[in-house]
Amino acid sequence: MADKEERKIVIPGETIVSGDEYLPGEGTEKNGQDIIALKYGLAEEQNKLIKLIPLSGKFSPRRGNVVIGKVEELTFNGWVIDIGTPERAFLSLMEVPRFVNKDALEEVMAVGDIAVLKIWSINKRGIDLSLKARGLGKIGEGLIVEVNPNKVPRIIGKEGSMIKLIKDETGCNITVGQNGLVWIKGEKVEDELLAKKAILFIEENSFVSGLTEEVTQWFGKNNGKGNTAEDKE
Amino acid sequence: MKTPKITIDRIKKYLAEGKRFDGRKPEEFRDLEIEFGVSKKAEGSARVKLGNTEVIVGIKMGVSEPYPDSPNKGNLMVTAELLPLSSPRIEAGPPRFPAIELGRVIDRGLRESHFIDFEKLCIEPGKKVWTLFVDIYTINDDGNLLDAGGIGAVAALMNAKIPKYDEENSRVLHDEHSEENVPLTKERPISITGYKVGDKILFDPTREEEDAGETKVTVGISHGIISSMQKGNETDLDTEMFGEMIDMAEKVWQDLVTKIEKFIK
Numbered sequence: 462m463a464d465k466e467e468r469k470i471v472i473p474g475e476t477i478v479s480g481d482e483y484l485p486g487e488g489t490e491k492n493g494q495d496i497i498a499l500k501y502g503l504a505e506e507q508n509k510l511i512k513l514i515p516l517s518g519k520f521s522p523r524r525g526n527v528v529i530g531k532v533e534e535l536t537f538n539g540w541v542i543d544i545g546t547p548e549r550a551f552l553s554l555m556e557v558p559r560f561v562n563k564d565a566l567e568e569v570m571a572v573g574d575i576a577v578l579k580i581w582s583i584n585k586r587g588i589d590l591s592l593k594a595r596g597l598g599k600i601g602e603g604l605i606v607e608v609n610p611n612k613v614p615r616i617i618g619k620e621g622s623m624i625k626l627i628k629d630e631t632g633c634n635i636t637v638g639q640n641g642l643v644w645i646k647g648e649k650v651e652d653e654l655l656a657k658k659a660i661l662f663i664e665e666n667s668f669v670s671g672l673t674e675e676v677t678q679w680f681g682k683n684n685g686k687g688n689t690a691e692d693k694e
Numbered sequence: 695m696k697t698p699k700i701t702i703d704r705i706k707k708y709l710a711e712g713k714r715f716d717g718r719k720p721e722e723f724r725d726l727e728i729e730f731g732v733s734k735k736a737e738g739s740a741r742v743k744l745g746n747t748e749v750i751v752g753i754k755m756g757v758s759e760p761y762p763d764s765p766n767k768g769n770l771m772v773t774a775e776l777l778p779l780s781s782p783r784i785e786a787g788p789p790r791f792p793a794i795e796l797g798r799v800i801d802r803g804l805r806e807s808h809f810i811d812f813e814k815l816c817i818e819p820g821k822k823v824w825t826l827f828v829d830i831y832t833i834n835d836d837g838n839l840l841d842a843g844g845i846g847a848v849a850a851l852m853n854a855k856i857p858k859y860d861e862e863n864s865r866v867l868h869d870e871h872s873e874e875n876v877p878l879t880k881e882r883p884i885s886i887t888g889y890k891v892g893d894k895i896l897f898d899p900t901r902e903e904e905d906a907g908e909t910k911v912t913v914g915i916s917h918g919i920i921s922s923m924q925k926g927n928e929t930d931l932d933t934e935m936f937g938e939m940i941d942m943a944e945k946v947w948q949d950l951v952t953k954i955e956k957f958i959k
Contacts, residue, residue: 531698575698605698650708654715 468505468514471498477511483664487631499515502611518609518639522546522588526580529564529568529605532591535566542578542590543639545610548687549587553580555590565579574601577636577644596636603634604653608664614666623663623673623680631656655683696783697905704750705906706892714903720896721946728845730853737871738854742846744898745834748780751846751875753854754827757866760820767813768823771800774830774843781835781901793889796830799912799924800844800885804828807883807916810851814877816861821867824856837904840912845954846884851876852958883916884954885947888939894938903911911936913943 471477476495483493488500489511498504502515512597522528522544530544538652554561561569572574576599581591592598616637617624628635633647633656643660647653662679669675706716712720723744736751762769762954774796776784789797804810814849815824828850832844855871889899890905899907914922920940925931931939 513813531696573699575700595955601702602700604704650704650713653704 468503470502471504471513472501472518473498477504477513478506482509484510486510487514488515501608509651515611517609517611519547522548522583522640524548524580524583526639527575527577527636528580528590528640529575529600529636529642529644530640531575532570535572537563540566540570542576544578544588544590544638545603545642546588548583550580550590550591551587552576553591556589556619558593570599570609575644577638600644603644604657605649606643606645606657606660608643608660612664612667613637613639613641615631615672616643616663618673623676625677626673626680627656627659629686631659632680658683696904701866701902702906705903706894709891709894712894714727714896716900720855720894721942723898723946723950723953725818726845726953726957728849728954730957735868737857737868738852738876739851740846741833741851742842742849744838744842745900746834747838748833748844750831750833750840750845751843751850752829752831753766754852755854755857755866756825756827757822757824757859757864758818760816760823764812764894764942765820766816767779767812768810768821769825770801770805770810770812770828771825772804772828772830772847773797774800774832774839776832776835776839779813780832784835785831795926796839799926800828800830800838800847801883802922802924803844803912804847804851805915807881807914808921809848809879809881809883809916811879812878816837822864825855826851826901835901835902837885840887840910841898844883844914845936847859847947848882848884851878852882865928881917882954883914883921885922885941885949887912887949888943890929890935895935895936895942897942900918909924911939913940915944915947933944936951 475498477498479495479555481494483496483498490497490499496511496630498513500513500515500609501517504511504512504513528544530542532540533543533576534541540552542552575598578590578592580588582589624635631647631652632647633652636644645653645656698766725744729741732738732741732750734753736752737755750796774793776793778784828847832839833843854876856874860867860873861928879947884922888897888911890909891906909931910926912924913920
């Protein structure tokens, strides 16, 4: 770990580095002098701070994350929503920016509906969600694609470069939830399917460096021919 | 996560134009791959890949008492296990409805086609007969486990060799396989499942399409005739569509037979 640029593959419980001067960062823990990995992933050091980029595992929620979830249950004062976390995620009536008839919650969202939400607090009881921001709300139509939550940063790309590329190539609207659910909406189903394929391609090749270029090439090969023709090859 | 409703709406909308997400025709099957003898210890085994769906079927044989109503016939037991590794929605634990259904439907397909000559599996009438254990394990679930499992069961049975039997000590010598095959008929039964999605019929669904399916009918075909049938799911199916489904299944059967023949030498 002497080299700053070096990334090391670690498994949970492995000592990444040992020494009092190091600080444990995301995904790591300090035990005596040792910095121990809590997840399977790539460990890197920045100014004596040890960070771990997970390669697999569940979505770990953070405040402010935009997520896509599915309504699991209606209660008397809100909705229980599945966002793929072990903890229970709840959307309270108070967090819906419009009038809601308390006797007819299903008019806003019924069981099975999909919505884009924001995590506004995480506490002992679970996760609290909100609809009070721009771009949040129930999803009417489109395609939902499920990817590994740890691959979401690659799908978005540096400052959104990758997602912009997909949007430009397919003409679809794409919302990426931090929990690994992606909502695609385009004018034609073919466009949506092309965007879905591109996202799955990125997920599969997420370890490749210079991925944006690779995806541009991929679009060159796959675009225009139409989805059906390409599958038949 | 179960396929969301909006994705299902998209599948239905697209299917109304006669198209599917992966570019197949409604009655087209995915690429089929059969591998024989994947397990060295089992009496017979096969791995079947249908697109991304993958199952392994193993055959074990034991000697037991026959049932009172069939003293000179061997026994057949088909069980299916949905392994948690095959899909995130499967939990470990006792078999639930889908696993039981899978075993039962494939059991019926094999039994009613008279594929296995049970009378030849009799050692001593009324006392000792061979019991065939057909175990289906799912490795990867991308829809249509019913058909993949059915093809796998038939393939594994064809691959099976009867183990040697020690008459004196009444013990089965599992390590020593005889050269004798399980007595089977030449004609191989195939079960084909048709799914009603919206007001269209499709075959060999992916996981998403299977979730969109409202009703399914499994048709077991042997000797070119229908030998068994099983309807699944709660939704109803009208007579017209049912007829259409049977007609389509017969057409699909022809294609599938040629696909399977390629792997059988």
